[in-house]
Amino acid sequence: MANFPSTAIVPFALLLILLHGFSNAQLSTEYYSYSCPILLPTVRSVLMSAIAKEPRIGASLLRLFFHDCFVNGCDASVLLDDTPTFTGEKTAKANNNSARGFEVIDQIKAAVEQVCPAVVSCADILAISARDSVVLLGGPNWEVKLGRRDSKTAKRSSVKKFIPPPSSSLGNLISNFSVHGLSTKDLVALTGAHTIGLARCVNFRSHIYNDSNIDATLSTARKAICPRKSGSGDNNLAPLDPQTTMVFDNYFFKNILVNKGLLHSDMELLNTTYTASLVKIYSRDSVAFFGDFVPAMIKLGDVRPLTGRILFLFFFLECSSGQLYPNYYYSSCPQVTDIVKTVIKSAIAYDARMGASLLRLFFHDCFVQLGGPYWEVKLGRRDSRGASISKANKDLPTPTSSLSTITSKFADQGLSLKDMIALSGAHTIGKAKCFNFRSHIYQDSNKNGLFAGFRKSICPPVNGTGDDNLAPLDMITETRFDNSYFQNLVAFNGLLHSDQELFNGGPADLQVLLYSTWQEAFFSDFVEGMIKMGDIKPLTGSNGEIRRNCRKIN
Numbered sequence: 001m002a003n004f005p006s007t008a009i010v011p012f013a014l015l016l017i018l019l020h021g022f023s024n025a026q027l028s029t030e031y032y033s034y035s036c037p038i039l040l041p042t043v044r045s046v047l048m049s050a051i052a053k054e055p056r057i058g059a060s061l062l063r064l065f066f067h068d069c070f071v072n073g074c075d076a077s078v079l080l081d082d083t084p085t086f087t088g089e090k091t092a093k094a095n096n097n098s099a100r101g102f103e104v105i106d107q108i109k110a111a112v113e114q115v116c117p118a119v120v121s122c123a124d125i126l127a128i129s130a131r132d133s134v135v136l137l138g139g140p141n142w143e144v145k146l147g148r149r150d151s152k153t154a155k156r157s158s159v160k161k162f163i164p165p166p167s168s169s170l171g172n173l174i175s176n177f178s179v180h181g182l183s184t185k186d187l188v189a190l191t192g193a194h195t196i197g198l199a200r201c202v203n204f205r206s207h208i209y210n211d212s213n214i215d216a217t218l219s220t221a222r223k224a225i226c227p228r229k230s231g232s233g234d235n236n237l238a239p240l241d242p243q244t245t246m247v248f249d250n251y252f253f254k255n256i257l258v259n260k261g262l263l264h265s266d267m268e269l270l271n272t273t274y275t276a277s278l279v280k281i282y283s284r285d286s287v288a289f290f291g292d293f294v295p296a297m298i299k300l301g302d303v304r305p306l307t308g309r310i311l312f313l314f315f316f317l318e319c320s321s322g323q324l325y326p327n328y329y330y331s332s333c334p335q336v337t338d339i340v341k342t343v344i345k346s347a348i349a350y351d352a353r354m355g356a357s358l359l360r361l362f363f364h365d366c367f368v369q370l371g372g373p374y375w376e377v378k379l380g381r382r383d384s385r386g387a388s389i390s391k392a393n394k395d396l397p398t399p400t401s402s403l404s405t406i407t408s409k410f411a412d413q414g415l416s417l418k419d420m421i422a423l424s425g426a427h428t429i430g431k432a433k434c435f436n437f438r439s440h441i442y443q444d445s446n447k448n449g450l451f452a453g454f455r456k457s458i459c460p461p462v463n464g465t466g467d468d469n470l471a472p473l474d475m476i477t478e479t480r481f482d483n484s485y486f487q488n489l490v491a492f493n494g495l496l497h498s499d500q501e502l503f504n505g506g507p508a509d510l511q512v513l514l515y516s517t518w519q520e521a522f523f524s525d526f527v528e529g530m531i532k533m534g535d536i537k538p539l540t541g542s543n544g545e546i547r548r549n550c551r552k553i554n
Contacts, residue, residue, distance in 0.1 A: 026147050026307040027145035027146060027147045027148065027301075027302065027305060027307065028145060028146065028147055029143040029144065029145055029146065031124075031145075031146035031147040032116070032119065032120060032124075032146060035116065035119050036112070036115065036116035036119045036120055037514070037518070037521065038115050038116070038510060038514050039112060039115075039116060039120055039128075040128065040513075040514070040517050040518070041510050041511075041512075041513025041514040041516070041517060041518075042108075042111050042112050042115055042510060042513075043108050043111075043112065043125060043128045043129060043132060044132050044136075044513055044517070045111070045509055045510055045513050046104070046107050046108045046111050047061075047104070047108065047129055047132050047133065047136065048136060050104045050107070051133070051136050051137070055137065055246035056197060056198060056246065057100075057101055057104055057133075058133035058134070058136060058137045058196060058197075058246070058248075059133070059137075059193075059196040059197025059198070059240075059246075060099075060100045060101035060197065061101045061104065061105070061126070061129045061130055061133045062130045062133050062134060062193055062196070062197075063099070063193070063197065064078060064099055064100075064101050064102075064105075064126065064130075065126050065127060065129070065130035065300075065301075066130075066190070066193070066300065067089070067094065067095060067099060067159070067163055068123070068126055069180070069300050069301065069303045070162045070163055070176075070180060070303070071089060071154075071155075071158045071159050071162045071163065072151070072155075072158055072162075072304065073303050073304025073305055073306065074123055074126075074127060074148055074300075074301055074302075074303055074304070074305045075123050075148065075149070075150060075151035075304075075305065075306045076121065076122040076123035076125075076126055076148075076150045076151060077089060077151040077153070077154040077155075078090070078095070078099065078126075078154070079102060079105060079122055079126070080151070080153070080154040085153075086153050086154060086155065087154075087155075087156045088154035088155075088156060089154045089155070089156055089158070089159050090102075091156060092156045092157075092159030092160060092163075093159070093160060093165075094159050094160070094163040094165065095159060095163075097200075097235060098200060098203075101129075104129070105122065105125060105126060105129065108125050108129060109122060109125055112125065115510075121148050121149050121150045122150050123148035123149065123150050123151075123305065123306070124144075124146045124147070124148050127144050127145075127146070127148065127301050128144050128146075130297070131144050131297070134193075134248050134297075137196055137246060137247060137248040138247045138248045138249060139248030139249075139290065139293070140290035140291075140293060140294050142294045142297065142298060144301065145298065145301060145302070147305075147307055148305040148306060148307065149305075149306040149307060150306070151306060162176070162179075162180075164176045164265065165265075166199070166203040166204065166207075166263040166264055166265050167206055167264050167265065168264075168265045168268070169268060169271075170268040170269065170271045170272060170275065173187055173265060173268065174187060177190075180300075180303050181299065181302075181303065182296065182299060182300065184274065184275060185278060185292060185296075186292075186295075186296040186299060186300075187275075188269055188275050188278040188279065188282070188292075189278075189282070189289065189292040189293045189296045190293065190296050190297070190300065191252075191265075191266065191269060192250070192252050192253060192282060192289055192293055193293075194240040194241065194252050194262075194263070194266060195240070195241045195244070195247070195248055195249055195250065195251055195252035196240070196241065196245065196246055196247070196248055197239075197240050197245075198237040198238060198239055198240065198245070199237065199238060199239075199240050199262055199263060200234060200235050200236065200237060201225065201226035201227075201233050201234055201235065201236040201237075201238070202230070202234040202235070203263060204222065204226065204238065204262050204263055204264075205226055205228070205230070206264060207261075207262070207263060207264040207267070208222045208223055208226065209223070209228055211264060211267070213259055213267050213270075214259055214260075214261075214267070215258060215259045215260045218242075218259075218260045218262075222238055222262070225237075225238060226238070238262060239262075240252065240262050240263070240266075241255060242255070242260070243255070249286055250282050250283060250285070250286040250289045252266075253279050253280075253282040253283035253289065254283045256269055256270060256279050256283070257270075257279060257280065257283055278292075372481030372482075372523065372526070373481075373523035373524070373526060373527050377534065378531065378534060378535070380538075380540055381538040381539060381540065382538075382539040382540060382541075382543055382544035382545060382546060383539070383544050383545050383546060383547045383550075383553075384539060384544050385544060385545055385553050386553070395409065395412070395413075396409070397409045397410075397498060398498070399432070399436040399437065399440075399496040399497060399498050400439055400440075400497050400498065401497075401498045401501070402501060403501040403502065403504070403506050403507075403508060406420060406498060406501065407420060410423075413533070413536050414532065414535075414536065415529065415532060415533065417507065417508065417511075418511060418525060418529075419525075419528070419529040419532055419533075420508075420529075421502055421508050421511045421512060421515070421525075422511075422515070422522060422525035422526045422528070422529040423526065423529045423530070423533065424485075424498075424499065424502060425483070425485050425486060425515060425522055425526055426526075427473040427474065427485050427495075427496070427499060428473070428474045428477070428480075428481055428482055428483070428484055428485035429473070429474065429478065429479060429480070429481055430472070430473050430478070431470040431471060431472050431473060431478070432470070432471060432473055432495055432496060433467060433468050433469065433470060434458065434459035434460075434466050434467055434468065434469040434470075434471070435463075435467040435468070436496060437455065437459065437471065437495045437496050437497075438459055438461070438463070439497060440494075440495070440496055440497040440500065441455045441456055441459065442456070442461050444497055444500065446492060446500050446504050447492050447493075447494070447500065448491060448492045448493050451475070451492070451493045455471055455495070458471060459471070471495060472495075473485070473495050473496070473499070474488060475488065475493060475495075476488065482519060483515050483516060483518075483519040483522045485499075486503075486512050486513075486515040486516035486522065487516045489502055489503040489512050489516070490503055490512065490513060490516050
């Protein structure tokens with residue numbers, strides 16, 4: 001056998017990159033990848049709680065982002081309170097008693113400061129919050145370009161100049177959007193944001209009392225809550241989209257076609273052949289609407305941002321390993337990896353579930369080609385000469401385990417909370433028996449109702465009935481190793497009680513959110529966790545044996 005050193009040292013290296021400049025090109029979807037990698041799940045976690053308490057807040061934050069970008073660019077000036085040296089934008093007519101969501105931005109900022117102090121701008125937080133609001137209410141997703149800096153001043157008079165009022169004509173709207181580099185198609189698509197949220201009586205009074213292009217039934221209903229006299233009931237609210245008020249969809253455009261737009265400016269979209277044709281397309285095809293809304297939002301986020309310089313620091317520090325090596329069999333059996341891979345490839349081709357089964361078997365052993373990441377496996381283990389059922393029952397967590405129990409059992413093996421969450425991601429492949437998920441779908445409250453109903457159809461409530469019926473652990477991509485498992489947990493579609501424990505208002509939530517939106521982070525931590533798990537008390541040297549038949553001792 002070839003001799004290898006007991007430690008492998010990776011030299012220390014430091015790479016420092018300074019990028020200077022003040023242009024839009026500096027915005028990047030990867031801006032905080034190194035300085036604040038947990039930014040996106042941190043923002044979404046706070047926002048999810050806020051929207052769960054008050055769904056309207058999503059529309060409020062989307063509107064806040066629009067009002068910020070249209071006044072001197074996306075620089076968070078709309079968030080500034082008045083000071084002795086300037087009067088800010090909050091008390092301008094378009095915002096006073098109307099712009100809201102400031103407290104939620106404060107909460108998000110506080111959470112971000114906890115994990116990444118003095119790194120992330122308020123302007124970027126507002127941009128991310130606008131995107132996440134759309135997504136959480138059922139709309140499309142997109143990658144937000146980041147790297148904005150916050151303004152140091154604000155000006156109330158700028159709001160009147162740049163924010164179009166609800167009484168605007170189509171010509172004024174087109175002109176206003178054009179000033180900001182947005183096309184007429186962008187205007188129509190972005191106006192579709194009125195599919196969520198509420199409007200005040202003061203903003204739709206003139207339309208329901210003075211305009212003729214409004215459905216009579218809608219007009220009557222709105223007049224009941226919005227008196228004709230100015231100053232009377234000004235702050236009374238009505239939904240911009242009465243069909244699906246808090247769902248981001250294409251109903252806004254369907255309303256426009258039947259004269260049920262709440263604002264004068266909404267109904268103006270029918271006043272040219274081109275804009276009317278877009279309204280018709282979007283009313284029939286939500287995919288077309290989403291497809292145009294996303295690039296328009298990206299363009300909106302590019303409106304005159306303040307940018308600065310980026311500082312990236314990469315540290316590659318000293319690492320060490322024990323007695324196991326990737327090249328252990330280099331001399332004694334150089335073809336071992338290829339042989340194993342060939343057999344596994346054939347087995348998975350015959351039964352795709354086999355990959356998950358083998359991964360689970362390795363996990364259980366350590367504790368007592370499906371698309372995932374690759375890593376070099378340290379080798380040199382020897383086989384035990386015995387086994388203990390009581391030890392297995394003691395050390396292995398069950399599908400009904402609580403988060404604290406799972407965390408404790410992993411800690412007993414030298415694995416951290418992060419390792420546990422990453423390794424649980426192995427449930428992105430494979431299936432579970434009804435016996436193991438019955439209690440979760442029938443007794444737990446932290447589950448999606450539709451998902452539970454579907455699983456109940458194959459898993460009767462009575463023990464002993466259908467116990468061996470199978471369901472995929474990951475209902476989205478059950479035979480592909482990816483991060484869909486974590487996306488399921490965020491949507492409360494975890495199949496096992498122990499799965500959903502990872503996203504249930506506890507210390508694992510942020511890590512789950514990170515993996516749900518960043519597959520590379522999951523893969524990286526999973527590999528690290530698998531290597532650490534492979535290092536759990538291996539038999540090496542003269543300990544144990546090398547079995548001729550893996551089922552029996554020699």
